[in-house]
Amino acid sequence: MSTNLSHEFSWRHTVLVCLLLFSLVLLLIIDPIPQDVAYHHFVDTGRIFGIPNFFDVISNLAFLLVGAVGIAFCLKNHTGPGHSAWLVLFAGVSLVSVGSIYYHWSPSNETLVWDRLPMSVGFMGFLTALLSEYVDRRLSCLLIPLVIIGIGSVLYGYFFEDLRLYVWVQFFPLLTLPFFMALFSSRFTHQGLLFFALVLYTLAKGAEAYDVTVFQMTGEVVSGHTVKHLLAAASCYTILIMLQRRILKV
Numbered sequence: 001m002s003t004n005l006s007h008e009f010s011w012r013h014t015v016l017v018c019l020l021l022f023s024l025v026l027l028l029i030i031d032p033i034p035q036d037v038a039y040h041h042f043v044d045t046g047r048i049f050g051i052p053n054f055f056d057v058i059s060n061l062a063f064l065l066v067g068a069v070g071i072a073f074c075l076k077n078h079t080g081p082g083h084s085a086w087l088v089l090f091a092g093v094s095l096v097s098v099g100s101i102y103y104h105w106s107p108s109n110e111t112l113v114w115d116r117l118p119m120s121v122g123f124m125g126f127l128t129a130l131l132s133e134y135v136d137r138r139l140s141c142l143l144i145p146l147v148i149i150g151i152g153s154v155l156y157g158y159f160f161e162d163l164r165l166y167v168w169v170q171f172f173p174l175l176t177l178p179f180f181m182a183l184f185s186s187r188f189t190h191q192g193l194l195f196f197a198l199v200l201y202t203l204a205k206g207a208e209a210y211d212v213t214v215f216q217m218t219g220e221v222v223s224g225h226t227v228k229h230l231l232a233a234a235s236c237y238t239i240l241i242m243l244q245r246r247i248l249k250v
Contacts (some may be wrong), residue, residue, distance in 0.1 A: 067094025092122025
């Protein structure tokens with residue numbers, strides 16, 4: 001079923017709505033998730049050229065590069081019904097570099113907010129793009145409301161010490177990507193690259209979780225969090241390649 005033809009509510013839409021409701025209900029029944037202060041204790045503490053936590057800081061330039069190239073591409077090319085959403089995604093990616101550099105320069109709950117704000121914008125841009133291209137182009141109107149929800153999730157998490165909504169903002173678009181691809185048909189080619197992007201981001205989260213282990217495996221040169229930045233940026237670049245290569249199906 002193509003994007004243009006999904007005007008009638010079907011069992012596919014029911015499955016998608018159930019996933020949305022289930023994830024939100026799950027958030028309500030679990031206990032609030034406070035920010036663990038131990039999260040800020042990264043293994044990369046090296047200072048090079050006067051820059052603290054050097055590789056965790058400098059690796060964020062990968063986001064700036066990918067984001068800038070993505071913005072330039074979207075400004076020069078119309079990318080389909082999700083055009084504005086893709087542009088917002090790459091704007092968020094480019095701003096992640098600034099926010100994450102600021103955070104990793106001096107990790108704390110306060111600086112972490114500036115890391116997560118652009119991330120939330122990027123995730124909601126991605127979700128809007130999926131909805132508008134796989135389900136119905138009219139859902140592109142959700143871009144601003146979803147971005148507001150993304151930003152609100154970060155602020156709520158900081159002021160009320162509860163990350164449940166932010167967890168949803170970060171993981172719901174990623175976890176539902178396989179369902180979008182399985183239940184709905186895109187009008188564009190090269191959609192498999194989206195799944196490859198998901199794999200790269202999953203590996204990025206794994207590297208983040210094993211920060212110390214990766215650091216030890218690389219002879220205490222590169223930490224898992226640094227690798228996480230590079231893999232996450234590669235994931236975003238894979239999405240850009242998909243946009244650059246895809247063509248409208250006949």
